[in-house]
Amino acid sequence: MASFRNIFLSFLAIPLLACTGGGWDGGPPRAGDPVFNRVPGTYLATQTVSLSSKTPEAEIRFTTDGSTPTDNTGTVYTTPLLISGTTIVTAVAFKGELAPSHPMAGTYTVLGIRSFKSGANHTVFLCTDNTVWSVGGNRYGQRGNGTLSTTNYTPFMIPGLRDVVAIGAGDDSTFALKRDGTVWAIGNNSNGQLGDGTTTRRESAVQVRGLSGVRAITAAHFQIYAITNDNTLWAWGKNSDGLLGDGTTTDRLAPVLVPGLTDVSMVSSSPFHAVALKNDGTAWSWGSNGSGELGDGTRNSSSIPVQVSGLAGAAAVFTEVWTSGALMSDNTVTTWGRAYLAPGDPGYYNVSPKVAPGLSNLSAIVFGGTTYTIICGGTDAFAVGSGGTLLQRNTGSANYSWAVFPAMSGAPVLDIARGYNIPGRDQFFTALSTDGRLWGWGANDFGQLGPGEAVFKTPTLIQF
Numbered sequence: 001m002a003s004f005r006n007i008f009l010s011f012l013a014i015p016l017l018a019c020t021g022g023g024w025d026g027g028p029p030r031a032g033d034p035v036f037n038r039v040p041g042t043y044l045a046t047q048t049v050s051l052s053s054k055t056p057e058a059e060i061r062f063t064t065d066g067s068t069p070t071d072n073t074g075t076v077y078t079t080p081l082l083i084s085g086t087t088i089v090t091a092v093a094f095k096g097e098l099a100p101s102h103p104m105a106g107t108y109t110v111l112g113i114r115s116f117k118s119g120a121n122h123t124v125f126l127c128t129d130n131t132v133w134s135v136g137g138n139r140y141g142q143r144g145n146g147t148l149s150t151t152n153y154t155p156f157m158i159p160g161l162r163d164v165v166a167i168g169a170g171d172d173s174t175f176a177l178k179r180d181g182t183v184w185a186i187g188n189n190s191n192g193q194l195g196d197g198t199t200t201r202r203e204s205a206v207q208v209r210g211l212s213g214v215r216a217i218t219a220a221h222f223q224i225y226a227i228t229n230d231n232t233l234w235a236w237g238k239n240s241d242g243l244l245g246d247g248t249t250t251d252r253l254a255p256v257l258v259p260g261l262t263d264v265s266m267v268s269s270s271p272f273h274a275v276a277l278k279n280d281g282t283a284w285s286w287g288s289n290g291s292g293e294l295g296d297g298t299r300n301s302s303s304i305p306v307q308v309s310g311l312a313g314a315a316a317v318f319t320e321v322w323t324s325g326a327l328m329s330d331n332t333v334t335t336w337g338r339a340y341l342a343p344g345d346p347g348y349y350n351v352s353p354k355v356a357p358g359l360s361n362l363s364a365i366v367f368g369g370t371t372y373t374i375i376c377g378g379t380d381a382f383a384v385g386s387g388g389t390l391l392q393r394n395t396g397s398a399n400y401s402w403a404v405f406p407a408m409s410g411a412p413v414l415d416i417a418r419g420y421n422i423p424g425r426d427q428f429f430t431a432l433s434t435d436g437r438l439w440g441w442g443a444n445d446f447g448q449l450g451p452g453e454a455v456f457k458t459p460t461l462i463q464f
Contacts, residue, residue, distance in 0.1 A: 142187030168219025242303025388412025
C-alpha cells in the first residue's frame with residue numbers, strides 16, 4: 001500500500017494556497033499551520049485523525065466538503081475526527097491578532113473492512129471493494145507479495161485477488177473465494193493445503209484444482225474445507241486424525257468429497273477435528289476425540305462424520321482445540337469436549353452436548369474466527385452479546401460466568417478473530433467495532449497487529 005507511509009507526505013498535509021501574505025512569506029505573523037496526525041492516503045479501517053497547531057490555544061476550524069473554513073465557517077475542532085469513505089479534510093488555525101494559518105488539506109480514502117481472518121501469525125482482510133489485504137508474518141509467502149520476510153507492519157493488497165467474496169487464513173497460508181465460485185490460495189503448502197496438486201510453497205495466488213461452484217470456505221491450520229452450491233462438502237490438506245473426513249489419514253493435495261454429508265450449511269475446524277452443520281439443525285463431526293469433542297457420547301476418534309448426539313435446532317457450530325459447540329436457534333450456547341465453556345461430566349470433558357451457563361441472547365459467537373463467532377483459547381474466551389457488547393468469561397476453576405470485557409466497553413464489537421491457539425504458542429485478538437475501527441491485543445511478534453510493542457497487553461487502536 002504505497003500511500004500508507006509515503007515518505008514524501010511526511011509533512012502530513014499540503015498547503016492549498018500560495019505562500020503569500022503571512023509570516024515567513026513577508027506578511028503579518030500567522031498562526032501555526034494545522035498538522036494532521038495521520039498521513040493522508042488510503043487505509044482499510046476507519047481512521048482517527050487529530051489536528052493540532054504549534055500556536056498555543058489556536059482555534060482550528062475544519063471542513064469535509066472541500067471548502068476552506070474561515071473564522072466563522074466550518075466546524076471548530078474539539079475532538080479527533082472519525083474518517084470513513086473518501087473524505088477531504090481542510091483545516092485553518094486562528095489566533096487573535098495573528099493572521100490565519102495557511103489552509104492545510106488531506107484526502108483520506110478508507111476502504112472499509114467487510115471481514116477478516118487470523119492465522120498463526122498473520123491477518124487477512126476482505127475490504128468492501130472486494131480486494132484482499134494481508135499483514136504480519138510472511139515466512140512462507142502467505143502475504144502474497146512475492147517475497148519471503150518475517151515482519152510486515154503495513155497491509156499489502158494481494159495481486160490477482162479481486163472480486164473476492166470470502167477469505168480464510170491457515171497456518172502460514174491464505175485463501176480467497178471469488179465471486180465466480182473458484183478458490184485461490186497462497187503460502188505454505190507442506191501438506192497440500194493450497195490444493196493445487198503439489199506440496200510446493202506459493203508466493204503468489206494459485207487456483208485450487210478441480211473445484212468450482214463454491215459458496216463458502218473455512219480454513220484451519222493445515223486443512224481447508226469448501227461448501228459448494230449443491231451443499232456438499234469438500235476438503236484437502238493435512239489428514240492426520242482423519243481431519244478431512246474421507247475415511248483415511250492420507251493428506252490430500254487436491255479437494256476430495258467428504259462422504260455421507262449432504263445439505264451442509266457450514267463447517268468449522270480446529271487443528272485436530274471438524275464439525276459440520278446441516279440445514280436441518282443437526283451437527284456432524286470427525287477427527288480426534290480424546291476429550292469428547294466429536295460429541296457422539298464416546299472418546300473414540302473417527303475419520304468419517306458421526307452425528308453429534310442429542311443436538312437439534314443448531315444455528316451455527318464452532319470448534320476450538322479439544323472443544324466444540326453450537327449457537328442454538330434460541331441464542332443459547334451448547335458445548336461438548338474439553339470443559340472450557342461448561343463444567344465437565346466427568347472431570348474436565350463432556351462427551352455429549354451440554355448447555356454453556358451464562359451465555360444467552362448472543363448476536364454472534366466467535367470461536368476460531370468463523371462466521372458465527374465465540375473465541376476460546378484455553379482460559380481466554382470471548383462472546384459478542386446483544387448490541388455488540390464484548391463478553392469475557394471470568395477465569396478461575398469451575399467459574400463459567402461472563403462479564404463485559406472492560407477494555408472494550410466503549411466500543412461495540414461487530415466481529416472478532418483470534419490467531420490460532422496452537423498449544424504453547426502465544427495468541428492474538430483482532431476486533432472490528434461498529435464504527436469501523438480496528439482493535440488488537442495479544443502477541444505482535446510478526447507485526448500482525450501493526451507497529452508497536454511485541455505484545456499489546458490491552459486492546460489498542462490499529463490504524464491500518
